[in-house]
Amino acid sequence: MADPRKSCECHAMVAVSCGARGTDATQSNVCQSTVHRSWIAKTFHWIVAGVFAPPQTGARDAHSVPPNRKRLRELTRSRKRTASRVGLVVAIGVLDAAIAQTKPARPVSSDQVRRGEYLARAADCISCHTANGGAPYAGGLRLDTPFGYMLTPNITPDPDTGIGRWSANDFYRALHDGVNKRGADMYPTMPYDFYTRITRADIDAIFAYLRTVKPERNAVDVNHLDFPFDIRMSMIAWRELYFTKGTYTPDPAKTASWNRGAYLVEGLGHCSACHSPRNLLGGFEKDKDFTGAGIDGWFALNLTSDVTTGLGAWTVNDIATYLKTGAGKTTPVGPMAEVVRNSLRYLTDTDLKAMAEYLKSIPADSSVLADRNGPDPTRAQGAALYSDHCSGCHQANGRGISGVFPQLAGNGVVLASDPANIFKVVLGGIPALGKYTAMPSFASQLDDHQIADIANYVRTSWGNTAAPDATASMAAKFRRP
Ligand code: HEC
Ligand code: HEC
Ligand code: HEC
DSSP states (O other): OOOGGGTOSSOGGGTOBOOOOOSOGGGOOOOBOSHHHHHHHHHHHHHHHHHHSOOOGGGSOTTOOOOOHHHHHHHHHHHHHHHHHHTOOOOTTTOOTTHHHHSOOOOOOHHHHHHHHHHHHHHTHHHHSBOTTSOTTOBOOEEEETTEEEEOOOOSSOTTTSSTTOOHHHHHHHHHHOBOTTSOBOOTTSOHHHHTTSOHHHHHHHHHHHHHSOOOOOOOOOEEEOTTTTSGGGHHHHHHHHOOOOOOOOOTTSOHHHHHHHHIIIIITOTHHHHSOBOTTSOBOGGGTTSOEEETTEEEOOOSSOTTTSSTTOOHHHHHHHHHHSOSSSOOOSHHHHHHHHTGGGSOHHHHHHHHHHHHTSOOOOTTSOOOOOOOTTHHHHHHHHHHHTHHHHOTTSOOBTTTBOOOTTOHHHHSSSTHHHHHHHHHOBOOBTTBOOBOOOTTTSOHHHHHHHHHHHHHSTTOOOOOOOOHHHHHHHHOO
8 A cells, every 4th residue: 555655744635745845843844735726716716706796895894994005006106116226135134124215124023033933833824835845935836726827926035036125014915905015906815814814013023034034036927817817906806895804803801812712713824714615706604604614625624613513522622632733533634734734733732722712612503514314225335335444443333442543433524514524535545643543545445336335324323413415426526636
């Protein structure tokens, strides 16, 4: 059996490839996956919808003020001229170049830089802004969309090809408003619809940290989208409909740690970008937040407090441990493994507990869960196949062996409203992770019908009450990369 970890530290089945990143522990291996790409594919469906949909004024937050684009562009033009005239040379980590254009230089403290590094981890900037095998933050990761592709920009402090000439204000505007230094609207492939909630002080700290990253000369031509999506103006409708800028405001009725958790989950962590379903126009329906959503063939599980499909049966400590190590009531087997590896494992226990506290407060909702169908005639077949191929490890009663083989009874991966992850796991296997050994791939031993039967069997056995809605054609789909 091929060991997927030979080719890459990450999961082969997420079609990942990653390069060695040198020896610096803080910039350790970064694994890229297609995760963010498919998210982007989704985004572009929204853009199409946004381009052709009439602006809906009601969709905007009453407190938000539409950005005065004209004024912003004028400001940008004049600032750009100043920058080229002055011809600034940036002393990395010491001078905030563009503030120097307008205000006296503000020294950057090492404390601020350290905080910025931590926050950049929490926001997982590195996953998108690093190409496979490329220098950290030097950009160039290809994000495919159905309408052409984008390459992520270089955000190292190189003055010509990176953000070396950006001011703290430019940087704040990019993260908070989604407008780049040239004054153009950015595509929401850059998750500024979440980053807008980050405070000014924290964005400044991330900026200070990025100034200390090794400048890399890497000119990236970002936009390779097809007409008309290559025109940034096409973003205006999307923004009108779905983008509400505004910094996170703490809820005084809640504890400080709840607020910290909300800030990390809703802002920096952009967890809902994967875990919340979107409507046809690509907007989030507030009442369905965190109920789970498909992403790159995987299913980002329900994070509400629903007892069977969500985190209802997890304690705050269970959740915090999962986020830190990947070990828990389920194990991250797909995109979430990458989030843990590149981002969450660097966070403090206090912050992870705060995130867990916030997640635990999300009311139970299993509305995405499909209705349960009647008994399935293929159940006996599924039971026999399970007994032959799976029970040796996961046990006939689905309880697994504590610490060795995860239990499938009451397992969120198995119970998810979408059976995608079962197909992925059975077809692709799982490399050893945390406390667990590897799980073999069954792609060559089982055909599509058999896999669907097993999936339905595990979804409906030992008290599991997910819909037996796995089909052979779904399995066939997951066989093809
Ligand atoms: C999901 C992928 C993704 C993540 C995560 C992400 N970015 Fe981006 N970022 C992009 C893409 C794509 C663009 C290009 C957007 C455009 O030009 O419309 C971009 C653009 C930018 C730009 C503008 C650069 C330029 O030259 O125009 C900055 C600055 C930036 N990102 C900083 C960050 C920081 C800081 C973080 C973490 C807090 C971050 N990004 C996280 C994908 C991402
Ligand atoms: C040789 C032992 C072994 C066999 C046989 C096996 N598994 Fe697994 N399975 C594992 C291990 C070990 C893990 C956890 C791997 C990890 O997370 O690193 C796992 C994980 C899983 C998961 C993900 C659970 C989670 O919490 O993320 C599912 C679903 C699963 N197996 C289903 C099956 C099915 C269905 C079969 C039969 C077709 C099967 N397994 C056969 C060892 C096995
Ligand atoms: C790139 C997409 C993506 C992002 C971003 C993401 N997740 Fe996930 N998450 C997933 C997927 C997919 C799964 C299930 C399959 C797997 O393990 O990859 C998952 C699983 C989980 C689980 C396990 C749930 C269960 O019932 O077993 C938890 C808890 C979780 N994520 C929390 C978070 C938190 C908190 C954040 C934000 C800091 C986050 N996720 C960000 C994709 C994502």
